[in-house]
Amino acid sequence: DSFLKQRIMQKRIVRSCTFFVLTILCAHAGVFAAAAQESTPAPPREGITATFAPIVEKVAPSVVTVFTTQTVARGLTSFPFGDDTLRQFFGGQSPQRQGKQTLQGLGSGVIVSPDGFILTANHVVSGAEEVMVGLGTELRKYKAKKVGTDPGTDVALLKIEEKNLPAIAFANSEKARAGDIVLAIGNPFGLRQTVTMGIISAVGRGGIGIVDYENFIQTDAAINMGNSGGALVDTAGRLLGINTAIFSRSGGNQGVGFAIPANLARDVMQSLREKGRVVRGYIGASVQTLTPELAEAMKLKGEPSGALVGEVTPKSPSEKAGMKTGDVITSVNGKKIGDARELRLMIGSMPPGTKIQIEVNREGQSKIINVER
Numbered sequence: 001d002s003f004l005k006q007r008i009m010q011k012r013i014v015r016s017c018t019f020f021v022l023t024i025l026c027a028h029a030g031v032f033a034a035a036a037q038e039s040t041p042a043p044p045r046e047g048i049t050a051t052f053a054p055i056v057e058k059v060a061p062s063v064v065t066v067f068t069t070q071t072v073a074r075g076l077t078s079f080p081f082g083d084d085t086l087r088q089f090f091g092g093q094s095p096q097r098q099g100k101q102t103l104q105g106l107g108s109g110v111i112v113s114p115d116g117f118i119l120t121a122n123h124v125v126s127g128a129e130e131v132m133v134g135l136g137t138e139l140r141k142y143k144a145k146k147v148g149t150d151p152g153t154d155v156a157l158l159k160i161e162e163k164n165l166p167a168i169a170f171a172n173s174e175k176a177r178a179g180d181i182v183l184a185i186g187n188p189f190g191l192r193q194t195v196t197m198g199i200i201s202a203v204g205r206g207g208i209g210i211v212d213y214e215n216f217i218q219t220d221a222a223i224n225m226g227n228s229g230g231a232l233v234d235t236a237g238r239l240l241g242i243n244t245a246i247f248s249r250s251g252g253n254q255g256v257g258f259a260i261p262a263n264l265a266r267d268v269m270q271s272l273r274e275k276g277r278v279v280r281g282y283i284g285a286s287v288q289t290l291t292p293e294l295a296e297a298m299k300l301k302g303e304p305s306g307a308l309v310g311e312v313t314p315k316s317p318s319e320k321a322g323m324k325t326g327d328v329i330t331s332v333n334g335k336k337i338g339d340a341r342e343l344r345l346m347i348g349s350m351p352p353g354t355k356i357q358i359e360v361n362r363e364g365q366s367k368i369i370n371v372e373r
Contacts, residue, residue: 052195059185061166063187063231064134066124068107069102070102071102073101110168112167113165115162119229122153131143143160146158147272148275152278153211155264155265169237177200182240184221185233187230188225196221198219199219200217201219204216214341215341223246228243229244232259240259244260280347285309287308290306307343309328324362326362329343354373356370
C-alpha cells in the first residue's frame with residue numbers, strides 16, 4: 001500500500017511540474033511578444049496614410065465656376081399635363097407660346113495667369129451672351145470677356161479684370177502615361193470645387209467624334225455635368241488637362257472621361273491671346289489612315305502605319321512640293337505618323353510659313369518632300 005501511494009504521489013508531482021513549466025513558458029512567451037511589440041516603434045502616421053489634401057489646397061483656388069446666360073426663342077410646347085380634354089379644343093395641335101426664354105448654364109474654368117486669363121471648354125461658353133466667373137468658396141463674381149474660342153479643340157479663353165490671382169502651373173502633358181494618378185477638380189452639379197481621384201486610362205485618344213482635333217487624355221476620375229472646363233492635375237498639382245467630356249449611356253459618370261492635354265490647351269491659348277482665333281496649318285491634301293486592307297491592296301510591306309494621300313489640291317503647298325495621290329505620309333520633321341489623326345494634329349499646330357519635311361512611301365520607295373504651309 002505504501003509503495004502504491006508513493007507511485008501515485010510521484011505521478012501527481014510530475015503532472016504538477018509539467019503544468020508549472022508550461023505555465024511559465026506561456027507566460028514568458030507573452031512577455032517576449034509584448035517586449036517585441038514594445039521594442040518595434042510604430043510607423044509614422046504620414047508613412048501609412050496617403051492624402052492629397054496638400055495638392056487640393058494648392059490647386060483648388062485656381063479652379064473657378066463659370067456661369068453663362070443665353071436667350072433663345074421659345075418654340076412649340078406640348079399640352080400641359082398631357083390633358084386630352086385640352087387637345088380636343090385645339091384640334092390636336094399644341095398652342096404656340098411665342099417669346100424668348102433665358103437659359104442658365106454652369107461649368108468650370110482654370111486660372112492660368114495672375115492677371116485674369118481663364119481656360120475653359122468651348123462648349124461651356126458657346127452661344128452665351130453673358131459669362132460670369134465665380135472665384136473661391138465664397139464665390140466672388142466677375143464679369144468675363146470671351147477673348148477667343150476654338151471649337152476644333154473645344155478650348156475657350158476668358159478674361160476677368162483682376163490681379164494677383166492664384167494661377168495654376170502647367171505640366172508637360174506629353175509625359176503623361178497610362179497608370180499615372182490624377183485628380184479632377186471642378187463644379188459638378190454646382191457643387192463647388194469637388195475633387196475626384198483616378199488614373200490615366202489612356203493617352204492620345206481620338207476617333208471619339210467630339211471635336212475635329214482629338215488627342216484626349218482618358219481618365220476614370222469621376223467627371224460629371226458641370227466639370228467641363230475644370231482641371232485635371234497630376235500629383236504635383238500641375239495642370240495636365242482641361243476636362244471636356246464623358247462617355248456615358250446614362251448621362252452620369254461611368255469611368256470614361258476625357259481631358260484636353262495641357263500642351264494643346266496652352267498652344268491654343270497663346271494663339272487666342274495673340275490673334276483672338278486659331279490659324280491652323282494647311283498643306284492641301286486630303287488623307288486617310290492606312291489600314292491593313294489598304295496596305296495589302298497597295299502591296300506595301302511591313303506593319304501598316306501612316307496617312308494615305310487621297311486628293312492633292314491644285315496650287316496647294318503639297319502640289320507645289322511634288323506630293324502625289326497614293327503617297328503614304330510616314331513622318332513629319334522626323335516624327336513618325338501613326339494615322340491620319342496624328343498628321344492633322346501635327347500640321348494643324350504649326351504656324352503659317354512653317355517649313356515641313358515630310359517623308360512619304362511612294363510605290364515602296366522612301367522619298368523626302370519639303371513643304372511650306
